[in-house]
Amino acid sequence: MSAPDALSSNGSLPQVPSLQEHAKALVNGRPTSTNAGTSDRLQIINDAKEFTQELNPQLETWALRDAGFDYDIVAVFGSQSTGKSTLLNRLFGTNFDVMDETQRQQTTKGIWMCRGKGMNVLVMDVEGTDGRERGEDQDFERKSALFSLASSEVLIINLWEHQVGLYQGANMGLLKTVFEVNLGLFGKKTQDSVNQRTMLLFVIRDHIGTTPLANLQATLTADLQRIWDSLSKPAELQDRQLADYFDLAFTALPHKILAADKFEADVQALRKRFVDKSSDNYLFKPAYHKRIPADGVAFYMEGIWEQVQTNKDLDLPTQQELLAQFRCDEISAGALAEFNEQAKSQKRPVEVGKVVEGLGEMMRGWRNQALTRYDRDASRYHQGVYKRKRTDLLATLDSTLSPLFVGQLKNLHKASLVAFKKEILDGLRSEGYNFADVVGQARGRCEARFVEGAKEAVVADDEAAWNWEEELELLREEVRLVADQLRKDETKKMVNTIERNIKKQISEPVDLHLNKAAPDMWDSIMRTFKETLAKSESSYLAKAKSFDCTDEENTAALSTLRHRAWLALRAKIDEQTADTVILGKLRAYFEERFRYDEAGVPRVWKPDDDIDGAFKKAKDQTLDLIPLYSKIAPKDSSLEYSPPSEVPDQEEEYDYAASLVIFSETKALDITNRFRREADAYYVEAKRSTVSSIAQIPYWMYGVLVILGWNEAMMVLFNPLYFTTLLVLLASSYAIIQLNLAGPLLHVAGTVGREVKRQAETRLREHFSEPLQAQAASVQRALDEEDSRQDTRRSPEPL
């Protein structure tokens, strides 16, 4: 027989298509099978040379898909109707179709497969050779031989005894093809295909016994050796022997009908060689196994058939690699699907900022589960591919877990920072806290919390991929910023508290000193102020120590404090020198001097008192106070206030010199005038009080009245009518007193009396005080005129 179609004209193997191309073709363009298998046998390649799609489900039905390497494949080929199916059925308990005894025509078409009864063996019944039914087309024979060789561990070559020694009859042509193809398949890659040996079991049927089996075996071996020698081997394989690739075994079976019992016994003996692993003759030796895991057999066989069909180079290691790629991808995808489902469950919580408890453990669990699953199923395949795909899978797993890890770190970062702030604020609420201690402890706990959480979230040992140090650095930086901010806030709060205290402390003394209006008033005020400020500054510095404030911060805070203290003093002074308040002070000062004498007794002005002199003196003394109040000017220069050179957070520079002035000149003038007016009113009042005392009725006037009224009194006494009237009045008075009506009557009488007295006084005053009245009126007029003149001068400026 000629070289197989798989070989190109120059004898070399054609180029292998890329693995991806091939896998794609297989996955997308699988032929649809019309070969529906029965429950226990399946036509894997039909008449139209199409590979079935049912093999995988069938393997599942046969419970072989998960067998791993724990299964074997045996195939038979030989001439048509040589009892192949019969033999297989007997050996493996299968139910391949057997030819009806009377018809003698081909029964097995294509390739059928059965599972050996009670054994993990896949048995393939291959369409018989000879090509009688297919005419001269021996293409299928070659392809099926190639397919069987690539997948089976044991190849049974079935032949009649009388075929031994015949070239065609004994399928020697086909064997030549098998050997050639075998070289192509396994020859070159000896390293990879160290296990790729195949057992060729020759079963000689209808052995009569006249020629001993040994002789038949010798003939066949010699024939095979001859064929092997005649092969045109590639240069590098010239010295390879048939035994390097094949183990040969021979057995003979007697005539099935003529020696039925013997036939049956020998078949059982042969069956034992397929079943009994302990036997020396055990045929399914591990060395023959093609190392295709059971779950990959369907894909592998389909791939091989595809290659054989398209006459492409059948490079088994490549096929195995291809299979490994496909299966590893499938297994990896299965593991990934489950893993993704698990990872998805925690994606949302992490995304919304939750710190997921035990996330690291979960992630490690999912990852290990996926890898274990992958390792369990994929490690049986081509190691190179398995490892490569494992690396890919690992990368995919990690790339899914990485965002969760990073998210968890970010959430931990946030949570730790929030806890840090809360702890500090809680700490600052406690009595007598030490800021540095509070911050230091909170910082320690914050970092510890983060590190603990981060370590838990680490998925693998690879420090570069699962690094949390950088995030910790970021956290530290932020903690520093927060602590700084808190310290600044605390410092501010402290400055505010001290400022409030200063206000409280200076309030009373300043009031007191401003009320006294002594020449050293400002000295006293400034002394108090400076002492209070000095105390406040030292209390700030004492507290600031625990805040770890820098020198610059302390300087800034002290400047602010000094500035604010000054503003507080100024505010207090302003409050005490507001128009009405200062006028009140001046009035009080003036009154003290004008209305009271040296002993503090209120003065009653007499006409000869020197009202004008006293008024002028008191007024001048009071007016002298205005310049005193106008400017903060302590006599002792050491008490002068030294303002801070620079105040932070202040846009415009504060003018201390200007702040020393309390009243501007205009203001001082205004106050002067307003005071003058008030003082003048006191003067007028004083003057009036002397007029009132002059207007008293002289006592001799009452004597005059008695003398002038004497006649009228006598007339009442001596006139009966008047006298009677008098008696009636007296009697009435008596009755009134007796009846207790004296009170109301006296009240009425008092009122009437007062009215009469008032009338009388008025009349008398009008009579005696006209000249003095005229004098007072002229003074009042003069004052009014003076006022109106000053009003006219001041009119452009508002009061």
Ligand SMILES: Nc1nc2c(ncn2[C@@H]2O[C@H](COP(=O)(O)OP(=O)(O)OP(=O)(O)O)[C@@H](O)[C@H]2O)c(=O)[nH]1
């Ligand atoms: N003489 C003889 N006949 C047998 C033997 N075993 C089976 N047969 C008969 O040979 C005929 C063919 O048997 P099959 O088992 O169908 O042969 P086959 O090789 O599978 O046939 P195809 O599938 O058509 O190639 C049947 O009629 C069997 O009864 C045997 O050992 N000796």
